[in-house]
Amino acid sequence: xxxxxxxxxxxxxxxxxxxxxxxxxxxxxxxxxxxxxxxxxxxxxxxxxxxxxxxxxxxxxxxxxxxxxxxxxxxxxxxxxxxxxxxxxxxxxxxxxxxxxxxxxxxxxxxxxxxxxxxxxxxxxxxxxxxxxxxxxxxxxxxxxxxxxxxxxxxxxxxxxxxxxxxxxxxxxxxxxxxxxxxxxxxxxxxxxxxxxxxxxxxxxxxxxxxxxxxxxxxxxxxxxxxxxxxxxxxxxxxxxxxxxxxxxxxxxxxxxxxxxxxxxxxxxxxxxxxxxxxxxxxxxx
Amino acid sequence: xxxxxxxxxxxxxxxxxxxxxxxxxxxxxxxxxxxxxxxxxxxxxxxxxxxxxxxxxxxxxxxxxxxxxxxxxxxxxxxxxxxxxxxxxxxxxxxxxxxxxxxxxxxxxxxxxxxxxxxxxxxxxxxxxxxxxxxxxxxxxxxxxxxxxxxxxxxxxxxxxxxxxxxxxxxxxxxxxxxxxxxxxxxxxxxxxxxxxxxxxxxxxxxxxxxxxxxxxxxxxxxxxxxxxxxxxxxxxxxxxxxxxxxxxxxxxxxxxxxxxxxxxxxxxxxxxxxxxxxxxxxxxxxxxxxxxx
Amino acid sequence: xxxxxxxxxxxxxxxxxxxxxxxxxxxxxxxxxxxxxxxxxxxxxxxxxxxxxxxxxxxxxxxxxxxxxxxxxxxxxxxxxxxxxxxxxxxxxxxxxxxxxxxxxxxxxxxxxxxxxxxxxxxxxxxxxxxxxxxxxxxxxxxxxxxxxxxxxxxxxxxxxxxxxxxxxxxxxxxxxxxxxxxxxxxxxxxxxxxxxxxxxxxxxxxxxxxxxxxxxxxxxxxxxxxxxxxxxxxxxxxxxxxxxxxxxxxxxxxxxxxxxxxxxxxxxxxxxxxxxxxxxxxxxxxxxxxxxxxxxxxxxxxxx
Numbered sequence: 001x002x003x004x005x006x007x008x009x010x011x012x013x014x015x016x017x018x019x020x021x022x023x024x025x026x027x028x029x030x031x032x033x034x035x036x037x038x039x040x041x042x043x044x045x046x047x048x049x050x051x052x053x054x055x056x057x058x059x060x061x062x063x064x065x066x067x068x069x070x071x072x073x074x075x076x077x078x079x080x081x082x083x084x085x086x087x088x089x090x091x092x093x094x095x096x097x098x099x100x101x102x103x104x105x106x107x108x109x110x111x112x113x114x115x116x117x118x119x120x121x122x123x124x125x126x127x128x129x130x131x132x133x134x135x136x137x138x139x140x141x142x143x144x145x146x147x148x149x150x151x152x153x154x155x156x157x158x159x160x161x162x163x164x165x166x167x168x169x170x171x172x173x174x175x176x177x178x179x180x181x182x183x184x185x186x187x188x189x190x191x192x193x194x195x196x197x198x199x200x201x202x203x204x205x206x207x208x209x210x211x212x213x214x215x216x217x218x219x220x221x222x223x224x225x226x227x228x229x230x231x232x233x234x235x236x237x238x239x240x241x242x243x244x245x246x247x248x249x250x251x252x253x254x255x256x257x258x259x260x261x262x263x264x265x266x267x268x269x270x271x272x273x274x275x276x277x278x279x280x281x282x283x284x285x286x
Numbered sequence: 287x288x289x290x291x292x293x294x295x296x297x298x299x300x301x302x303x304x305x306x307x308x309x310x311x312x313x314x315x316x317x318x319x320x321x322x323x324x325x326x327x328x329x330x331x332x333x334x335x336x337x338x339x340x341x342x343x344x345x346x347x348x349x350x351x352x353x354x355x356x357x358x359x360x361x362x363x364x365x366x367x368x369x370x371x372x373x374x375x376x377x378x379x380x381x382x383x384x385x386x387x388x389x390x391x392x393x394x395x396x397x398x399x400x401x402x403x404x405x406x407x408x409x410x411x412x413x414x415x416x417x418x419x420x421x422x423x424x425x426x427x428x429x430x431x432x433x434x435x436x437x438x439x440x441x442x443x444x445x446x447x448x449x450x451x452x453x454x455x456x457x458x459x460x461x462x463x464x465x466x467x468x469x470x471x472x473x474x475x476x477x478x479x480x481x482x483x484x485x486x487x488x489x490x491x492x493x494x495x496x497x498x499x500x501x502x503x504x505x506x507x508x509x510x511x512x513x514x515x516x517x518x519x520x521x522x523x524x525x526x527x528x529x530x531x532x533x534x535x536x537x538x539x540x541x542x543x544x545x546x547x548x549x550x551x552x553x554x555x556x557x558x559x560x561x562x563x564x565x566x567x568x569x570x571x572x573x574x575x576x577x578x579x580x
Numbered sequence: 581x582x583x584x585x586x587x588x589x590x591x592x593x594x595x596x597x598x599x600x601x602x603x604x605x606x607x608x609x610x611x612x613x614x615x616x617x618x619x620x621x622x623x624x625x626x627x628x629x630x631x632x633x634x635x636x637x638x639x640x641x642x643x644x645x646x647x648x649x650x651x652x653x654x655x656x657x658x659x660x661x662x663x664x665x666x667x668x669x670x671x672x673x674x675x676x677x678x679x680x681x682x683x684x685x686x687x688x689x690x691x692x693x694x695x696x697x698x699x700x701x702x703x704x705x706x707x708x709x710x711x712x713x714x715x716x717x718x719x720x721x722x723x724x725x726x727x728x729x730x731x732x733x734x735x736x737x738x739x740x741x742x743x744x745x746x747x748x749x750x751x752x753x754x755x756x757x758x759x760x761x762x763x764x765x766x767x768x769x770x771x772x773x774x775x776x777x778x779x780x781x782x783x784x785x786x787x788x789x790x791x792x793x794x795x796x797x798x799x800x801x802x803x804x805x806x807x808x809x810x811x812x813x814x815x816x817x818x819x820x821x822x823x824x825x826x827x828x829x830x831x832x833x834x835x836x837x838x839x840x841x842x843x844x845x846x847x848x849x850x851x852x853x854x855x856x857x858x859x860x861x862x863x864x865x866x867x868x869x870x871x872x873x874x875x876x877x878x879x880x881x882x883x884x885x
Contacts, residue, residue: 044728044827046812072827074813075837079543087546089728101545155432160518161350161550162543184435184529185518185539191839194847199426199433295771302773303688309680310689310698313747316740317701320708320716327719378615385612398616400866401623403794407862408626409801410710411835415855416626418839419633419848449619477605500707507709509804510836534711538804541715546723558712565707569700 043254045073047081047094048164049188050113050207051242053271055094058261069253075188078164085245091254093245096164096207105245110262111273114208114231115168115238117219118193122200125149127220130237133173136203139180144201156183157195157204165189168240169205173221205238209272228274234281242273321562328559330552331355337549342556348520355553359520361560363437363532366523367512368505370441371448375505376498378445379452383497384482386453387460388468406450414514417443422515431527435517438526443511448501455500459493460486495575503568507561509534533557630856637853646819647834652846656854658819662731662828663861666810667799669735669824670742675792678743682750687776706744710804713741717809729811731828737809738799745798749791753784786877790869797865801858803832812837831858 045055052075059071076084078095085093086102096113099105117133119125123144128136135141137156145151158179159166170179184202186192189210196202197215208226211218218225221237230236244258262268265275331337337355345356386395417439426434467489471481487494517529518539524530531539537554544551645655681698689695717737721727757780765775781788811827829837835854838847 306684479605479608
């Protein structure tokens, strides 16, 4: 509270600095007011790259039917989605994880996503136990031959700290074991897949929706391969809900669009997601 | 009539000068706002989160979730790639600067200069893309590095990117030397090469220092080109071919996902502020070098 | 200082056989030639390599098509449009401010604190890493002004980033105008402002234009400052929107985004194609800078060069 005047002064300074600029944009201010109001014609969505295919598809289909609505969808990662919707920089934040620190955000579960552990095909490992996975990703084993694979150095590919995929993997597999910091870090699902494809000995985790083309091997976890069936029944451990967060209750076109995403189960399935309604296991905090 | 015209033009003059002065003042205001805002956001790590400055700079453990955002890895990474880049790009750039100022015939200059200008214009992402598609696979197949991402890839890309800066500024440094220096040396029977190494190089040293410092500034601030090839691993560079991370790459990697007001966000703004301070220190050094020359 | 160095040159000249010295000289000259040529070779190799990689991607459907996020065959039409759109917006802000500030410093300001502070600010601003400027843009335009990701926010961030460079170009162009021109105009009774607008600026316009176009080329390829301000998307329904208050992913940003975020199966094709388009644009800007500069100089001063 004490710092408020300082902050206000600072903001004032910045505002002054941009006063000439702001003057140039006076016409656009009205438009800004337009975009944030309920029932407006523009929806900005950002966040989870795992959700991107589904939301992109759904937005394209939705805009075909509602010509007056403009939807812009981008990635950035789950935490980006949560942050930006919390900061009201966007209308909808996509996330693979819940947002316990943001009570103002309203959660909309639109689908379920499974995550696969993928390796470069030369690794030669068909399946790993949870413990082995922990060892590999914590850096406790350095060579694939120690877990039944080829004689090859293990190259762990992680996602950044903001990644929902990383959070889900840590939560469902790693537990309290720390992820090895010595691996590569790649920004998003697409990069991870292409790096794993090209790098001998590499291993990572990605959303099933991201493993579209070949070139990587999928590893079974405790003998169970990831599929809609094994996830629905709860046999395969690495999955989470896909969340679309709004800041306060969703209204107007935003609410309609979110509803549309979850009801287009054909698009959900086409992009290798699972409809929330068919899940047999229910968990509240995924 | 004439008096009226004179008065009118005096008024125009006054208005014009005021307008121009406002524009010049805007530059100060912009820099002040940038510095002020980043100082405000960039020091929250220390006065809001009470994380000691010392640990921020020297602790290798970057764990914002555990309230410990030590940035030593990124500071080291920035130093390492910058050193790598300037170690290759510095001498090379100065050599080509000498060539342009002292040796190149007109025709060669006419090809080389536009080539250098094109190099300046090539976007950072294109350099990154070339590094990713050309350099990384090359390093992967020819060294023990399993992935190819790492310090060397980033350093080589950076070395190429700072070349235009170093070349242009060192050429200027040589050209600004008085012609009598060179003529005197040549008249005494020294060869061109002797003249360059014994006479011109020492005399141009402060100008060359400026070239190197601004090359360093460019390297320290470069972001996407190296983010695409450095591997972004939060670890000290364990060798030329091991993945690591720099201040700029860490900002781009984690900023999009940093929760507003979180320690991670504060730490990243502290890194941005640190980068800004480094840039300003380098500028002060440049001014110092230039004053020595004058 | 000159005396001592010449003396050392003499002592050097006196030592060693003439032949050895001549050989060293020839060798050094050869090495320098090789180094300089290697730059041209390197650049040519880059260009050819990119043409080889991306040449086949340059189809009309790629250059004018709409990007796809999940399937193959996407284009970069809106991204190219956004690059130009943000470029024009940026120049709209940058040119007047930078030229005015440059004119003030070069023609009006007397040596003193104000001038020093302006120049120090400009130099500092010039070395601010573009990612740091991007964060500043994020704080101001996205968070403080609550604009979300917009073309305008991106353009204003780029304005701050390129202001010093353009100011410097202005100063250099003005300083290339001989003082005799100014004196002649003043002697004829012109005021300082008249002298500047009618005599000095027209003489400097060629160099100024060359500088502006070269900087435009850099703005066209800027990325790090735009990721946090103009965003990573284009409106689907109306990709060629003229409204500045909408997200505007540029071609350079798209190249980075394609590499790091997108999941289309033809990442390589899109990346190679985008990189090649960017390279071609850089070449065009460079050629345009030269041609325009030369033509304008000729028209306004009647001089060549």
